[in-house]
Amino acid sequence: MGSVVSYIGQLCRQQNKQEVERHLRANDRTFNLSYRYANNAIKTSKYNIFTFLPLNLFEQFRRLANCFFLFLFTLQLIPQISSLAWFTTAALLILVLSITAVKDATDDIKRHKSDNEVNNREVRILVDGEFRTEKWMNVQVGDVIKLENNQFVTADLLLLSSSEPLNVVYVETAELDGETNLKVKQALTVTGGMGDSTEALARFNGEVKCEPPNSRLEIFKGTLMVDSQSYALDNGRVLLRGCTLRNTEWCFGLVIFGGPDTKLMQNSGKTTFKRTSMDHFMNVLVLCIFVFLLSMCSVLAIGHAVWEAKEGSVFTVFLPPEPDVDVPLSSFLCFWSYVILLNTVVPMSLFVSVEAIRLVNSYYIDWDWKMYYPKSDTPAQARTTTLNEDLGQIKYIFSDKTGTLTQNIMTFNKCTIGGKSYGELLDTSGQRIEITENTPRVDFSWNHLADPKFVFHDHNLVAIVKEGNMEAQAFFRLLALCHTVMPEEKRQGELYYQAQSPDEGALVTAARNFGFVFRSRTPETIAVLEMGELVIYELLAVLDFNNVRKRMSVIVRNPDGKLTLYCKGADAIIFERLHTSCNTLMALTTRHLNEYAGDGLRTLVLAYKDLDENYVQEWMQRHHEASTIIEDRDEKLDRLYEEIEKDLLLLGATAVEDKLQDGVPQTIEQLAKADIKIWVLTGDKQETAENIGYSCNMLQEEMKHVFIVAANTAEGVKEELQSARRKMCPAAAEEPNVTRARPGLLWLHKTETVHDDKVDGKYGLVINGHSLAFALEKGLELELLRTACMCQTVICCRVTPIQKAQVVELVKKYKQAVTLAIGDGANDVSMIKAAHIGVGISGQEGMQAVLSSDFSFAQFRYLQRLLLVHGRWSYLRMCKFLQYFFYKNFTFTFVHVWYAFFCGFSAQTVYDQWFVSMYNVAYTVLPVLGMSLFDQDVNDRWSSQYPQLYLPGPLNIYFNKKAMVCCVIHSCYSSLVVFFVPWAAMHDTVGDNGKDIADYQSFALVVQTCLLIVVNIQMCLDTHYWTPVNHSFMWGSLVLYFATTFAMHSNDIFSIFTSVFPFIGTARNTLSQPNVWLTIFLTCLLCGLPVMAFRFTVIQLWPSINDKVRHKVREEPLPGPPSRRLPARRMRSRRSSYAFSHTHGCGDLVTSRRFLRKHPPTSQVTLFKQINSHLAPNQPQLCRVDTVESEQQAR
């Protein structure tokens, strides 16, 4: 809607001149004002009090339907054409316009409020050599402003100086990109020198030349000229509006972009407008109906011409022809008269009603108690209120893994130490005991630094650690030393760990609870509280993780001077490097590892090695040399690492559970029963993804085959895809079966649909990102799609955000199916935006996914309820609504067509004009709304119990072209009955008092009463769920009809508005006649009974799934809540190892001094800033640090 305003705005701006480069000078308002850059006031509102009416009306009349009705309204003002009183269309038009206007106005008032709130925020600004408090909106480009801790950044600023060492500031960018971790920005030294000296800042007259305003958040290019020397500026020097200053006492900035030019504002308002498939169908339908209307009118106009020629030309005695109107002209006028009269087939109130229904159905989602997550106090939220019925037609779900299927919480679950497994509870006979909420937990109260959230059930482990078992102690010592976690001790005894990956955090936390508390670190030391005794280790080297090494080691010296290398890594990698003495232990450990893998746990093998002092000295020397050379540095380091990490001694292995969210396997199972295909698109690596695939029941042991596509060339990928396809379906044709069609508006829209091939048996497909890149190219995409669609489960791993979107687009393009993408992180945004429906998991990593999503809730399992209950109902209700809506309007309109044959095609209404205007506005609107707000075929429990009920949605069975044709035929029948039964019964008869009742007004009243009762009976037959509201709407509407009819036909109203209510007395005279009532009764039953008989027979002969379930509901009591089964341990040897992130580790950082602060608040290094957010304080976070390059490079 706002597009036109912004478009005009753009035009104006373009006319002014396209900004090529921004040029500004600090503290020189006159200079800067000459460029007329926007100041910092923002305006997201569209209207003010004066422009509202014209602009809003203009906006609304851009809608074709509204325009059409305005056109009709003007036609009605021409007396030769006007077949209806002006108020009939006007009433509806005004109603529709005012509903929309009220909605727009409330939206705009909200925007005004938030604009005002933001514009009136206060900031310290440097004016005439001193700092004054000013409102945000008065900040100009080129001003120097002061920001303090936790303040919002006012505009896009060039950072000048800050309170922190090295002129660094920390900002939180959650509002901008959704990431909650802090980012570091650094000022140039040349400006940083000014510090907080007001004089220096006031004297500062640097000139900035930079790119014009744009929306790219991560790029900034410009130069700063100070004292005729230029310095390069990049993104690291700029604070963007929308960020919040954190952990920085103060900083000064130079305003570069203000208000609408800021990157935040440039980024807003570009959300793509999603429409449902029903919307598209409705548009096509309305267009078809419009064509239908014109053809009906043409036929009637021809009829008029014929009548005029045969009858009208002779019936001139009592009805003289209009002057200067010959037959063709009269027929032309008649055409327009019928356009007015029959306009009710083009349903104007349709769009408003549809919006209203969707809105309430969205509220149901917001209100749903069963989609509310009490732990994080997050209710489900329908952020887009126009997509509901698409939820009932989902065919493909694309899901992220981390944070969506899994909780992104790792728990230390089991371990094997010295060949003995811990963590599993066995009963006396050696059977596994299921661990539940009530299983007694290990008491860690002896350890005052223990993490209270840590849960462990096996008491033996604690016992042996306490006993002083050397192996167990070495095991946990390793976990406490070999990692890159940063600790933070906010208060004495309250430890928080900031880990690069959640696995690491889990392991270090486990060590902490078992008495090896990692306390603090400096670049050279690690302090560990070992069983209550503080031991400081000297950290000599961190042999960091990378993707090839798949292991990580540290070399430490304990206080006794003993040197040890601790190493942890993937089983295969470590096993290769073990000392031969460990062979027996290795065999035992391998057995345990297989068990853990069977449980879907992520394993990591731990090993150590004592080192010789001299060797280490020498090695360190070489290491130092290698790390300072530039050429082949990585290779040399690798070789060095390789050299020292051998002949390791095995300690044991850990098993970390990548915790699935609650109910994920059950949800996936139910959705699969509803024939929804679920594809997992994850950035995680293949093993992890596969493993999760198994643990959430997507990949199953009984699958015939799980294909893995991991080729590195286009040919290889093609071959693998083809061989997979041939294996699944040898009979399928080589060429995909593509149907091309041109549905949609004006046949402009081209579609290509690839059809599914029949496959027996279940298959799975795992494809990695590298292969996916090839497969998504033009030549291979169809091959990929065919093969993937044959499989029950598709898992794409190591995919980039762009690829996620590409996969979604691929399916959208060739399957013509409704897709849903669900994710939680910023990397899912592209796919959430690409899919028909985007769902964000709220309360996790950031808000970015939620912000761009259409629906959001806290747990993956709510997806089941969203689709199977809300989606299904929304779709059902919308279909019923549309079907009924068209039925009632067609029936209403067709009666006029039949009457045309009896009134000389003169566009005479059959009904009272008031009835015409009230029919859609008052008499029939409430019952149908009641049905489309409350109807449910079976309740939510049964809906979840029988996911098969969802099947008709994706196939679009309830409302399609066929249903529409049936609807038209049905209306045709009903209108014939509604017109001809009263015609036959009344054309030649009189009342019981002998007075004639075949007069126009009586006939109109009888027909309209019949019509209203008939459509209400149809409503009764369509309503499955009669709440008290439905009852009151239904009977209320009938009562309303009779009440208003009698009122409008009353003496009093006639004496007041004589010319407007000419039907005086008709109701009294006509409705007192028994034969009138017999006629009405006959008409209604003649319309209702065949429908009833037809439906009954269809239910008996071809019962739909809904009928069956509804039948079952009658027979059986409510099903209990679905039982939760524990997935059985799988017998397989698939192993998944530690989820190292595939970026490089943080090892460099923990040993670097760069980020050390001058005055650390506590004794710890705070590399990972704690954020005052709703997130749990020990929420694991990936290390994301803006590269702080040295200034020399910038110059």
Added chain:
Amino acid sequence: MVKNENESANRPDNTAFTQQRLPAWQPMLSAGIVIPGFVLIGLAFIGIGVALFITSRSIQVLELDYTGVEQDSPCFRCSDPDVRDCVCSIQFSINRLFEGPVFFYYGLSNYYQNYRRYGVSRDDIQLYGDLSSFKEPSDQCEPYRYDRNNQPIVPCGSIANSMFNDTFRLFQNVNGQQVVVPLDGKGIAWWTDYNIKFRNPSITPLRNAFNGTVMPLFWPRPVYELDPSDPANNGFINQDFLVWMRRAALPDFRKLYRRITEGNYADGLPAGNYTLEISYNYPVLSFDGRKKVVFSNVSWMGGKNEFLGIAYLVIGSLCVVMSAVMLIVYAKFKFPEED
């Protein structure tokens, strides 16, 4: 604890409405309801149908076309539009007593009173006795709004202008004597039309109200002289005028002309020969129209109408047949019970 309250601040309300658990009646088209329902409705329809059919059969109707198209028709002479003040008579006989009260209608065919342009051509405000509309009739009355001298026409419009102006007299031939059958011209219009919708201006004498206006072009005398004998039946509230102004819904229609309720004929028209004397004024042949008179009596269900009775009978039988079909379908295919 305050914290706990805060924690669930966003919890939605647990009401039947928000959780979509409103108590509801969920009817189903089950065999136990539909089949007996159809049988019952069918039987009821047959019952009503029989009653209606018999009642309708008992109603007597006598129709006489007097358009005079055929050469041997007594009114053929009058059908020539050039003949003025023509009177013709139709003889008819009644075999048995035509039970009273008898209603006397005139009927017109192929006459489009429901033509839109015709139908709107009236001024309800004028007919309500509003004098301002006398001077300036509604523009809907065109082309009968002003006459050639720009004098306003009252009552204006096509409907009023085309008022039916044949008049009838009915005689019974008793022993060669013609006995006048008294015709009651009161109470033939709707009560609301007579008392509310149409009003004469409250000026006495009535004719003064019409100063400066002209009568409709086709009328022989102005509206205030429609029935000079009875002020309660004169002007706009003349009942013949009211009946005409209530325009018909369909091109073939009949309108109540008189009731036969008085004197010897209060119980009906006895068997015998009758003469209908028609003063033939209304031209219909130009548009192939027909004129007729209808004598009819009524029952509790109104005038004669065989359609309703037959329709009820047919539909009732169909219902019964349908219920049998459904029973067979139900017995044979029955609802499959498996999931």
